[in-house]
Amino acid sequence: MSKERFQGLDLLATAVVVIDPLGVVVYANSGAESLLDMSRRSLDGQAMLGLFTDSVGFRDFLSRFKADPFDIKRQIFELIRANGSTEHVHVTLSRPDTLGDFTLMELREIEQQMKVDREARMMDQSIANKELIRNLAHEIKNPLGGIRGAAQLLEIELNSADLKEYTQVIIKESDRLQTLVDRLLAPHRKPHIAVMMNIHEVCERVRSVILAEHPKGLRIIRDYDTSIPEFLGDFEQLIQTVLNIVRNAAQALAPQISEGTAEIRLCTRVVRRVTLNRKQHRLALDLQVIDNGPGIPADIVDRIFYPLVSGREGGSGLGLTLAQTFVQQHEGTIECASQPGRTLFKVILPLQFEHASN
Template structure:
């Protein structure tokens, strides 16, 4: 049986709040939920008011205990960070405020814990990146070993062709040799981040950005404007300059290629923006200062179907693309103890790189 409806108009003001609000009774049954609560919990108000805290959340007992303590007037309100588990859905990381609202009513305010959600996302990306690197390394070696044999056999076969048909048949052996060479280049690119030593030195991020800017501008001399929005107070830091140039170049080059229609129209734009971020957590480590680098373009945006997989190897949104540029960028950024994020929609794609500063 559903809980009785609250008095009409009693909670009109709560309808406008951005925070999720639940009104529950002493048994933990939900009597009211505002629209923000419907959105956060992904359940309609009608269904919510037929539920209890124990049926909504598999670990709802902790929240129910807080409600009982509120009714016992042990405190005026209680604030606590909770992770509310749900069957078949992602857990909710929320900051809760529990307070008594009457003789047998408790108000629960739920605010999504954005920082915890961000940390969880970064941890998942790091785990996925590690799995990708192991997969790439093993797969590349498995391809590389027989590839040399295939190419060598094709070369020997070409030497044994009958002279009368050598010119005609060598066309086929050359196809084998050229395709083997193409695959060799791909394998070398897959193994590049694991082969090359991490060469650390003093890095000026604006020298990195300027190098990338000159390379992109040389390839796309007309129709594309590359704007600089630098915070020149950013200090030098220890890092691998060539890896960072390759990272920014991969992202900016992808952006320029995606901007082809706007380049033709003459209004394509890429922005290189640097800022300092303070009190940033990267890979579970807290840093007082971090480099906040953005590569922004006004292109069509990343296709929704690959947005969650764009850092995976061999995933490309462009015909003929290798799908390695962003994978390498993520690897290089993680080798610098940083993170790379992306927000994209039609007309704006923003890649954000955060690196710790001294």
């Protein structure tokens, strides 16, 4: 049987498989490959019955559809991915006239809509945060220069070295605040410059910097998909993004580094048919930074990308905020999941190969 008749299904964003009367896969689109974490070749000839935890319930579901194939059937099942993870999905069975005895099965992740809603909330919150930061930074910047200048003039008039110590405190603290304000405003000053780049060059640059800072006790594991093509991105911004994430991880791993058990994994993959910020992309980069540290405190994990929020004493709380800003400038998303012994930061970036036309 020619499978060319089903190739139009690859244009769909959702996971779709075509099954024969026995429930065996005869075609799977790219969305199904991504959802099931299996290649099309592996899915070909696979019995769908074995891909659900409730195989008996799924068999009954198929039987009811066969009894009335002109009615669309829907039910929720727990899907088993190739990597062993599970996912609840809406399964829809239908039989278009053009398919004859074959059945069209559509699989929709229940979590997908929740993920879209979460991304929308994060984007709105990020926009509000950036506006607040800009306004606050400008409000601080103007009087700060006046305070520092007044302290310098006062120091000239003072004859006592003891009193000059106080003016030095004012000047040094003003400089420290000025540096903080400049860091807050930095991502909004530099233009986004997109060039063809390789994500693994970014990862290797960051790896070299972190290992130079922590020459002993830390192992950085490369888990790269070397088939990922070059894509348009701001090389410097992405280096800073990955560096901020990995450096945070290394700092959180201080106890493990002293014991010689610290690990950071840099993992790159390609994902297909993803929706980022309500926009569909054919291909995207999935970059993950995973460490075996103590995890992010539960009371701040939901606010970890907010400015000035830090789980480390002495931290500025700006590194992840800047990383989020740079990722969003690439039309991507960044998210975090943490528990003791494993913290994951996931960056998803659309793979773009041409400059957008004006």
